Every structure is written in C-alpha cells, then in structure tokens.
Amino acid sequence: MLPSLTHRRAEEEDPLPTDSYQPKRNKPSGRMASALEYFLREQRPLFVLIGIVMATALFLLNPNLLHRPLSISGSSVLQERPSGYDQRQLLQRESLVSPQISSLRSQGFSPGAKIPLGLKRKSMRILVTGGAGFVGSHLVDRLIERGDSVIVLDNFFTGRKENVMHHFSNPQFEMIRHDVVEPILLEVDQIYHLACPASPVHYKHNPVKTIKTNVVGTLNMLGLAKRVGARFLLTSTSEVYGDPLEHPQRESYWGNVNPIGVRSCYDEGKRTAETLTMDYHRGAGVEVRIARIFNTYGPRMCIDDGRVVSNFVAQALRKEPMTVYGDGKQTRSFQFVSDLVEGLMRLMEGDHVGPFNLGNPGEFTMLELAEVVKEVIDPNARIVFRKNTEDDPHKRKPDISRAKNMLGWEPKISLREGLPMMVDDFRRRVSYDGKEPVKSENTI
Ligand SMILES: NC(=O)c1ccc[n+]([C@@H]2O[C@H](COP(=O)([O-])OP(=O)(O)OC[C@H]3O[C@@H](n4cnc5c(N)ncnc54)[C@H](O)[C@@H]3O)[C@@H](O)[C@H]2O)c1
Secondary structure, eight states: OHHHHHHHHHHHHOOSOTTSOOOOOOHHHHHHHHHHHHHHGGGHHHHHHHHHHHHHHHHHHOGGGGGOOOEETTEEGGGSOOTTOOHHHHHHHHHHHOHHHHHHHHTTOOTTSOOOTTSOOOOOEEEEETTTSHHHHHHHHHHHHHTOEEEEEEOOSSOOGGGTGGGTTOTTEEEEEOOTTSOOOOOOSEEEEOOSOOSHHHHHHSHHHHHHIIIIIHHHHHHHHHHHTOEEEEEEEGGGGBSOSSSSBOTTOOOBOOTTSTTHHHHHHHHHHHHHHHHHHHHHOOOEEEEEEOOEEOTTOOTTSOOHHHHHHHHHHTTOOEEEETTSOOEEEOEEHHHHHHHHHHHHHSSOOOOEEESOOOEEEHHHHHHHHHHHTOTTOOEEEEOOOTTOOSOOOBOOHHHHHHHOOOOOOOHHHHHHHHHHHHHHHSOSSSOSOOOOOOOO
16 A cells, blocks of 8 residues: 555656656745635635724724733732832833723822722732731721731831731731831832820830831831832821810911920921921822821720720729829810721822821810710729829810811711720720739820
C-alpha cells in the first residue's frame, strides 16, 4: 500500500512530461484572485456589511461599552488595588476605564464623597488612627459593616485590643501597633484621625507626649493624606472653646482657652491640630473635615479614666459614693456614641470642611447627671463633693444648627435611653469587690 501511495503523490505533484515548457505561475496574484473569489461567493460581503452596521449601532446606542472595566465574576477589577500601587497611576487607570467615575470627580465628587442614587458605592480602604479606643472602635464597626476595608493604627496607650478583637478573623480588617508621632506610609482613601488620649487623667499623665501626639501626630497624618491623596478627618474637641464666654457654643466662636494651664497640652494641642488641618487644606489642597466633638459616652469607655459619666457609673456599680467636683452646677451635654459615629461618617462623606459641632444639645448639671445614674443603677447611691480642679469649664452646650442644616445630622438617643446600654457593658467589666478604686481626678 505504501509504494502505491508514494507513486500517486509523485504523479499529483508533477503530472506533466518534464520536457514540455510551462511558464512559471504568478503565485501571489493567483492567491489574491482565489481569496477575492472566496470572499465574493455566497453573499459574504452582504453579511460583513450587516455585521459592521450592527456593531456601529450598538456602540452608538451605548458608548459606555467602549470603556467598561474588566469584570471578574461581576465585581470590578479596580476594587482589587495592588499594594504599593501609585495613587496617580491608579487615578489615570480609573479615568481610562471608568468615565462615570472621572466625570463624577470633575463635578466635585471624590472617592469619599456622596454617590448619587443608582450608582454602586466603591469599597474603600480607610485608616482609623486611635481605632482601638472608645469612639474609634465603634467607628470601625460601622465602616466594616458598610463593606469597607479598615486599617487601625494604635499605640494602645488608652485603647484596648478587646475593643476590636471581634474583627480579627475578618480579612477586611488590619491592625498596626504604631505611634502616630512616627511617620508611616499606607495606601488609603480616607483617614479618620482620632489618635489622642481624650480624658484629663490620661492627657495630663504625660502632657509633652499629648501635645506631640496632637501636633506631630496630626502633621504626620496630614502628610500621609497629601501623599496618597486621601481625605482627612480630624476629631477635634469642644475643649477648643475653653471656658466659653458664649453659650451655647457656635463654630464661629474662637474660644477662651488658657494657653499655659494644665489642660493646655490637650486644648491648645487640638487648636493647633485644627490650624494644621486648614493649612494643609489651603496650602496643599488636601481634602479635610473637622469635627468638634462634645462629651460622648457609651459602651467600651475606659472605666477608670476620670470622665464624669464613666466615673459616676463605675462608682454607682461598685456601691461607692459618686464624686461631684465643685458645687455640681457646672453643665455638660452628653451624646451617645452611635450618634457621634453617624455624625463623623456624614461629615466625611459630605461636601463641607467644617468645623462642625457634634454633640447632644441636651444640657445637664453634674447633679442632674448623678440623679439619672441613680435612677438607672441604684436609687440609694450617695454623692460626695470634692474641690473642683483647675480650668474646669463652667458650661458646655453645642449649637448644632450647622450640622443639622449642612449634614442633615442630629443626635437621636437621649441620656435616659443611652445610659442603660453603657451600664450593661460596665456591669460586665467593673470589679465589684471594691479593691480596685476608681482613680477619680476630674470630670470631663
Ligand atoms: N469621647 C469624647 O467625649 C471626646 C470628646 C471630644 C473629643 N474627642 C476626641 O475623639 C478622639 C477619640 O476619643 P476617645 O474618647 O475614643 O478616646 P480614647 O482614649 O478611648 O481613644 C484614643 C485612642 O488613641 C490611641 N492613641 C493615643 N495616643 C496615640 C498615639 N500617639 N499613637 C497612636 N495611637 C494613640 C489610644 O491608644 C486610644 O486607642 C480623640 O481624638 C479625642 O480627643 C473625644
């Protein structure tokens, strides 16, 4: 069989006698001719024409098809940001693939801004300094719940791992032990800057460290925001109003602060932090937000930190007398922590720099607060009076009209509703044997 096959192939290749002359074929023109012949057969040009018309019509009707980002199982590849990716490259890449996002940016929207109805919000990577503390840990809960990735940065001076431990197995959560006084580089979209001891006992413990945290720490975080193009939110305080001469306090009030008192490391530290924040905004174009927080209470508050609500609650639970400093007629307003977190998030997502007062305008004297604590914990709890400490403000009550009008925010939870939630948490943590006395120094 093999020889016959070989023979036949030889015939096919050269069927003509070798002595007859045959002009060489012009191969290319022959191929073109046969290609043309193939193309013209069976109405092929008509089908090609129909295809072109259909594709043109499709792209004319939906031009976004040209720019749609690559998709892996329904989610945008852009959400997966490679670590160490340069922000500028990322923005360029985003504007290449997503004209919707770049057109939103050109209208003043940014990664942190409100997303119009109908457009799915992009998940963000958010840094929370002081995120293991009282307010920070509640903020972290909300951000994670919303679907963002959160990095907590904390030196655990007053914060506790227990406050965020429930997120440890969540890949959306990362925790770094770090002091904000030292620089750090992280790729993030937003920075909530909370790191700073907030109670008098803690911030007076090492005043130089407190002011360094407020000044150098804030500088470092603003520098980071500038470098990576993140939006920055500063948690300032009602203490910037000092012992106020205006009541209630509006954001336009410049305050009455002692620059050389024992509280100045905190009060003046926060005032400087506000100045730095505005200077980075005006001078370096950093997107910033400033919140002036009034007294806040709730679960996870540090038990022995000398703040008036935690003091009274811990003392009443331990069957100790509640310590009132001075005559107890000085006033404060108390906001529940979930209200504050809502306000901080609205501020970060909104379009206004601030500053904004975030507090509950309900005003209580220390004696009235002690009465509410008695109602909730123990009607027989006693009160003792002690000499008041230096620079304790006489009145504090926020005017929150600006936050109401511009952020659509106001607190929802009254003291009588919020206190029992804090008491439940304190009951679990307070020691009842009386061997661990509350280191009461001063109120708020
Ligand atoms: N809770 C309030 O009533 C209140 C009122 C006004 C302002 N604020 C501000 O809100 C923020 C949070 O307050 P809080 O009540 O949660 O206080 P907190 O003490 O519970 O939390 C502060 C967190 O910052 C961390 N921290 C402190 N110094 C740091 C540093 N150098 N580097 C890294 N981490 C550091 C602490 O370990 C802690 O986890 C503070 O900036 C505070 O000034 C709070």
